[in-house]
Amino acid sequence: MNQTTAIQYADNKGNNTWKFFINELKPKTKIFTAFNIITLPIILLGLGIIVYRFMYGLGSVTNLTQEMPWGIWKAFNVVVGVAMAGGAYVLVFITHVLHLKKYNPILKVAVLNGLLAYIFYSFALILELGRPLDIFNVIIGNDYGVSSILFLVAWHFMLYILCLMLEFSPSVAEWLNARKTYKFLAGITLVAVVFGITLSVLHQAGIGGLFMLAKGKVHPLWYNQYMPLMFVIQSVFGGLALVIALVTLCWKIFAYQLDETYRKAKDPILVGLAGICALSMFSYFFMHVIIFAHEKNWVYMGTGWGWWYLLEMIPFVVVPMFMFLYGFKLKNIRLINIAAVLTLVGIILNRMNTSLIAYNIDAPIRYVPTIWEIIVSISVILIQIWVFRWIVLRMPVLRKSPDWAKGAH
Amino acid sequence: MSLNRRTFFKFWGVAGAALAFGKSLEAAPASDDGVELMGVLYDASRCVGCQTCEFACADSHNMEFPEDGPSTDIKRSLDPTKRTVVNWYNLPDGSEGYSKKQCMHCNEPACFTACLTQALYKTKEGPVVWREDKCMGCRFCMISCPFEIPKAEYDNNNPRIVKCNMCYHKWADSERPACVNDCPYDALMFGTRRELLDEARKRMLENPDTYHPHIYGEKEAGGTSWLVISPVPVEQIGFNNKIQLKSYPTLTKGFVSSIAPVDLLLPAFLLGLYEATKVRTQNTEEEEL
Numbered sequence: 001m002n003q004t005t006a007i008q009y010a011d012n013k014g015n016n017t018w019k020f021f022i023n024e025l026k027p028k029t030k031i032f033t034a035f036n037i038i039t040l041p042i043i044l045l046g047l048g049i050i051v052y053r054f055m056y057g058l059g060s061v062t063n064l065t066q067e068m069p070w071g072i073w074k075a076f077n078v079v080v081g082v083a084m085a086g087g088a089y090v091l092v093f094i095t096h097v098l099h100l101k102k103y104n105p106i107l108k109v110a111v112l113n114g115l116l117a118y119i120f121y122s123f124a125l126i127l128e129l130g131r132p133l134d135i136f137n138v139i140i141g142n143d144y145g146v147s148s149i150l151f152l153v154a155w156h157f158m159l160y161i162l163c164l165m166l167e168f169s170p171s172v173a174e175w176l177n178a179r180k181t182y183k184f185l186a187g188i189t190l191v192a193v194v195f196g197i198t199l200s201v202l203h204q205a206g207i208g209g210l211f212m213l214a215k216g217k218v219h220p221l222w223y224n225q226y227m228p229l230m231f232v233i234q235s236v237f238g239g240l241a242l243v244i245a246l247v248t249l250c251w252k253i254f255a256y257q258l259d260e261t262y263r264k265a266k267d268p269i270l271v272g273l274a275g276i277c278a279l280s281m282f283s284y285f286f287m288h289v290i291i292f293a294h295e296k297n298w299v300y301m302g303t304g305w306g307w308w309y310l311l312e313m314i315p316f317v318v319v320p321m322f323m324f325l326y327g328f329k330l331k332n333i334r335l336i337n338i339a340a341v342l343t344l345v346g347i348i349l350n351r352m353n354t355s356l357i358a359y360n361i362d363a364p365i366r367y368v369p370t371i372w373e374i375i376v377s378i379s380v381i382l383i384q385i386w387v388f389r390w391i392v393l394r395m396p397v398l399r400k401s402p403d404w405a406k407g408a409h
Numbered sequence: 410m411s412l413n414r415r416t417f418f419k420f421w422g423v424a425g426a427a428l429a430f431g432k433s434l435e436a437a438p439a440s441d442d443g444v445e446l447m448g449v450l451y452d453a454s455r456c457v458g459c460q461t462c463e464f465a466c467a468d469s470h471n472m473e474f475p476e477d478g479p480s481t482d483i484k485r486s487l488d489p490t491k492r493t494v495v496n497w498y499n500l501p502d503g504s505e506g507y508s509k510k511q512c513m514h515c516n517e518p519a520c521f522t523a524c525l526t527q528a529l530y531k532t533k534e535g536p537v538v539w540r541e542d543k544c545m546g547c548r549f550c551m552i553s554c555p556f557e558i559p560k561a562e563y564d565n566n567n568p569r570i571v572k573c574n575m576c577y578h579k580w581a582d583s584e585r586p587a588c589v590n591d592c593p594y595d596a597l598m599f600g601t602r603r604e605l606l607d608e609a610r611k612r613m614l615e616n617p618d619t620y621h622p623h624i625y626g627e628k629e630a631g632g633t634s635w636l637v638i639s640p641v642p643v644e645q646i647g648f649n650n651k652i653q654l655k656s657y658p659t660l661t662k663g664f665v666s667s668i669a670p671v672d673l674l675l676p677a678f679l680l681g682l683y684e685a686t687k688v689r690t691q692n693t694e695e696e697e698l
């Protein structure tokens with residue numbers, strides 16, 4: 001994603017939407033960048049593996065076992081990934097519900113990231129379904145498993161993607177110069193916002209709730225009754241940590257798209273987000289301490305799992321928590337950036353532990369993903385980055401909205 | 410983008426529907442009171458590990474016959490080609506023990522609660538069956554089952570979930586489960602769950618030396634249709650004895666039933682917050698965190 005040449009992008013001035021759209025499909029930047037040359041082969045290989053998987057079944061490319069029915073596509077791309085999409089609802093809450101306008105410049109990036117994240121996580125989810133065509137049973141089926149957390153997760157998931165689409169849709173309308181549609185879409189944003197936040201919170205909680213049924217399988221250091229709540233709090237600081245990293249990267253790579261006010265707005269915004277991260281991480285850590293004491297979990301401390309748990313908690317929760325705090329107080333962006341990266345590692349560790357590493361530890365055969373599974377996992381994320389770039393290069397995400405759309409938000 | 414009274418009431422309408430919908434979530438997935446739960450009693454003291462039940466099971470479900478047999482060093486586990494397995498154990502007191510494993514057909518099955526399409530379905534008579542046309546292959550049933558029973562066919566691009574169905578497909582012809590039918594040593598008995606519990610207690614009372622006083626499945630996971638009695642504590646013959654006694658759906662019941670109220674209340678709360686902060690930002694130009 002390296003390019004520094006300044007290119008300005010026009011909105012659809014001529015109002016011939018179809019011609020404009022076809023034209024916009026063409027690449028906007030140099031094709032042979034280092035990023036493209038490295039990632040394209042991986043993506044192609046990944047797509048090939050996916051085709052193979054649908055022809056010959058999950059067993060043909062994965063190492064899934066009967067004791068470990070969910071592999072890294074679910075653990076990494078879905079369970080971990082959903083936390084990283086949390087930034088969207090948190091920022092929507094801050095800007096739309098609390099009216100903190102200061103954060104507006106990064107709102108669209110966060111929403112776009114959330115939207116793409118969710119689309120690609122559902123894609124990864126379908127990859128792991130044994131009978132993907134039967135997914136429609138959940139939507140049209142006459143036997144709703146309404147007591148199933150997965151059912152509730154699925155519905156909240158689907159409806160939330162719809163809300164995210166609505167929340168992002170004004171930018172698409174701006175791009176296509178569809179002024180009437182824009183007005184309509186901007187008008188219903190509040191509905192999408194209010195339901196979006198609700199659906200998102202419950203969906204985040206539901207992912208944690210999935211593992212509540214696996215009592216006795218998830219190691220006690222990671223299993224507790226408060227998993228839904230823990231997962232929601234994680235999605236706040238995990239989502240924001242990703243937004244911090246994303247904004248930092250975008251402000252560098254797409255600097256030429258930003259206007260002066262947006263460029264200046266970045267640092268105060270990151271400092272503010274660091275404050276929220278520090279606060280939510282503190283409540284997360286505090287909950288861990290209470291649960292730890294209450295469940296008398298110190299009995300596991302002599303074991304390898306105890307050390308593994310401490311490795312997750314100290315360098316990747318407590319340390320970044322203080323870094324965020326000092327970054328907030330000293331307005332130190334570098335500190336905040338490092339804290340964001342550590343936090344993300346912590347989230348990955350915690351969720352991978354819950355769903356994979358500390359899951360069913362007595363199983364006779366441990367699941368280790370195949371190289372094919374890993375390539376597919378990475379490909380899914382790379383395609384997401386490609387699509388993200390495609391959109392940022394075309395629609396007003398980092399750029400300001402065209403003049404006619406100003407003030408309508 | 411202003412909030413008027415009409416949109417506000419629309420929210421409540423939709424959310425109210427969600428709450429009404431939520432009510433049905435709380436109904437426990439237990440069997441109807443009118444029909445007695447059926448089940449099987451497995452008496453490990455009579456089992457000799459002859460594998461007849463395995464062959465009968467394979468025959469009843471048109472599956473390949475097993476090629477391996479019980480041995481003391483390798484513990485065989487269920488897999489997509491076996492709905493039941495028999496294992497052979499060296500017991501701590503020097504004697505030998507056998508055990509047969511299959512779905513326990515829980516009274517309130519975790520798999521049923523987990524399954525989002527009700528492909529895994531608790532019949533009112535007791536057996537928990539899998540329905541091919543509904544399953545989407547998410548394998549959440551495998552995650553949730555405390556006995557680790559459902560198995561998935563990974564080598565199939567339209568995989569089935571394989572597990573014991575208590576030969577429910579034959580009940581219409583008033584046939585008993587094939588394993589019960591064919592067991593030459595009378596180690597398996599078919600009947601109502603109530604009769605089986607009585608029978609188990611009777612056997613223990615009459616031969617107190619033969620049995621370890623514990624009916625596995627009476628309370629485990631909230632009670633199961635399949636019951637096990639054995640001369641030794643069941644963990645010595647490969648049963649998981651760390652299963653909680655409350656049913657597994659109770660683990661998530663509180664959470665599941667809280668979802669609908671949250672769906673209802675959170676939007677209202679957010680709208681309130683929206684209105685409240687709108688006033689504030691009009692008064693103060695400067696916004697802070």
Ligand code: SF4
Nearest residue numbers: 512513515518520554
């Ligand atoms: S033993 Fe497992 S598969 Fe069988 S009914 Fe109980 S939860 Fe379902």
Ligand code: SF4
Nearest residue numbers: 524544545547548550
């Ligand atoms: S794999 Fe099939 S039977 Fe199992 S929970 Fe998913 S949909 Fe239900």
